[in-house]
Amino acid sequence: MHNLNDQDLNNIHYKHRRSLNYNLKLIANYKATSHLIDLEKIEKGHFLVEERKHVHGIYFILKGKVKVFNAGFDDKIKILRLVSKGEIIGLSSLNASHYWSSAVVVEDVEAYFIDLKNLKTILKTNVKLSFLFVNALALKLQHYEMRQKYLSFFQSTERIVDALLLTAYKFGEKTSEGLEFSVGTSRKDIAAFxxxxxxxxxxxxxxxxxxxxxxxxxxxxxxxxxxxxxxQLKKYSKLKNSTQDFDFFYPNLFY
Structure with missing residues (x-):
């Protein structure tokens, strides 16, 4: 049994301008707080969270690749986002009783797991760290809203190009031939995305x-x-008189 008090978390020298990864690592390595975070290794094909199952905590991805998806009203699978190093799984369901989506490992993952009780302890105790979590959630929402804006008027071809670019950005590597990726490339996955x-x-x-x-x-x-x-996406945006956000924001955000 760990006798944790507020001072234990406040004694950690958080770096407000450093990444969430950096600050979570401080908690994981600090003797008085290390029990709050578990380092887990999850193999390809295993689920981190599952839609409609009880919320048990969040995962912060340190290494590997994850696909987040849910089933629509017609039970058709829809890929919502692709997740890699530095991103969080499960945070958007924090105040719900069940997860809104599923997350499956598509390349072996190493992640910090924080259960619900410990996460609330961390968030209540340290304002600086709470800000980093809020910032991560706000950025995720910003990405989602901007992408949905364009997907709403993209035709099928443009949506496929968008899915290709985003998958390459998340899961690809630069080579002499171009941007290369072999995860998330099935026709079924691209169609679902x-x-x-x-x-x-x-x-x-x-x-x-x-x-x-x-x-x-x-x-x-x-x-x-x-x-x-x-x-190709820009040209289509011009037809819809919606190039300002695209030119200055959309490509830099995603691609």
């Missing part, structure tokens, strides 16, 4: 390959000309 059909994805991929914008080798996709794909 772009809210379209697998057939539309296959047709769009074929056009992009013909125009030498992407290269497909088995499960691996390489984006050869990222700028051309972004320009």
């Amino acid at each position: 772009a809210n379209t059909t697998k057939e539309n994805v296959i047709r769009t991929f074929s056009k992009l390959k013909t125009n030498e914008l992407i290269l497909i080798e088995g499960k691996k996709i390489t984006i050869k000309n990222k700028e051309a794909l972004i320009d």
Whole structure:
């Protein structure tokens, strides 16, 4: 049994301008507070959280890749976001009794797990750390709202291009050929992320390959000309008179 008091958390020399990762590591490594955070390793295919199941805590991703999704009213799977190092799983369900979405590991994960009781202790005790959590949640909401704005008027082709760019940004690596990724590349996943059909994805991929914008080798996709794909989205935005946010905000935020 740990006799934790407010002073234990306040004794930690938090760095307000440093990342949430840095400050959580301080808690995990400080003897009086290390019991508040567990370091977990989760293999590919395992769930971190599941839709409609009771909220038990949050995960802060240190390494690996995660897919967040839920089932629509027609039970059709919709991918909501892709998560990698430095992001949080489960925070948006903090004040709910059940998780709103599921999160499955698509590449082995190493993460800090903080259960609900310990998280509330941390948030109530230290204002600086609470601010970092609020900032992380606000950034997530900002990303979501901006992307939804454009997805609302993008046609199927543009939504597929957007899904490709975002998957490459989250899960890809730069190579001499371009931006290369092999996680989240299935036609089914891209369709679920772009809210379209697998057939539309296959047709769009074929056009992009013909125009030498992407290269497909088995499960691996390489984006050869990222700028051309972004320009394709920009041109469509002009037709809808909605280029200001796109030019100055959208590409920098996501791609």
